[in-house]
Amino acid sequence: MSQDVSFVADAMKQAVPWVKTTGIEFEEVSADRVVASLPDDETLRNHVGGPHAAMMFGLAETASGAVVMAAFAAHLDKATPLVAKADIAYKKLALGVLRAEAVLGRSADDVLADLESGTRPEFPVSVTITNAEGVTTGEMTVVWTLKPAR
Structure with missing residues (x-):
């Protein structure tokens, strides 16, 4: 039985106001993969007419956060997800x-096993950024951790 993660898009927009401000939308959400999009908005562009590097x-960090939220939503009473590096x-x-x-780089079960054993887990999320034609314009790895609740 798969976990219902339909709440993630709205939760991201409420928990992180910047997501709503930039117009990021969530096209696909599952517990191990998220696809998010950034509209072509001239207020977000750089000096050459494309989306600013920031x-x-x-966008990539937001997509990674959404997949982490989807993967660990049922366990957020035990730990807080935080970015360790990107x-x-x-x-x-x-x-x-x-x-x-x-895309989640380790299974949620493995990460949770580390957490349960008393280890503060770290795990990668790989992100591929593409344009409307499907051409890769950027690649990002975000390493997340679950900080145990006290």
Whole structure:
């Protein structure tokens, strides 16, 4: 039986006001994969007419956060998800609407086993950013941790 994660899109927009402000939408949400998109908005552009690098970073980090929320929603009373580090590579000039596909890099069960054993787990989320034609414009790895609740 799969977990209902339909709440994630609205929860992200409420918990992180920036998500709503930028117009990020969630096209697909599951407990191990999220696809989010950033509209082509001239107020978010850089000097060459594409989304500013900060917007690309933010879109990718938001998608990664959404998949973490979806994967660990039932356990947020035990731990708080936090970004430990992030690395982004800008591959190609980005123009127009962007999509970010975030994929959980370890199974949620493995991460939760670490948490239950008293270890503060770290786990990667890989994100691929593409333009409307499906061309990869950026790649990001976000390493998340679950900080145990006290």
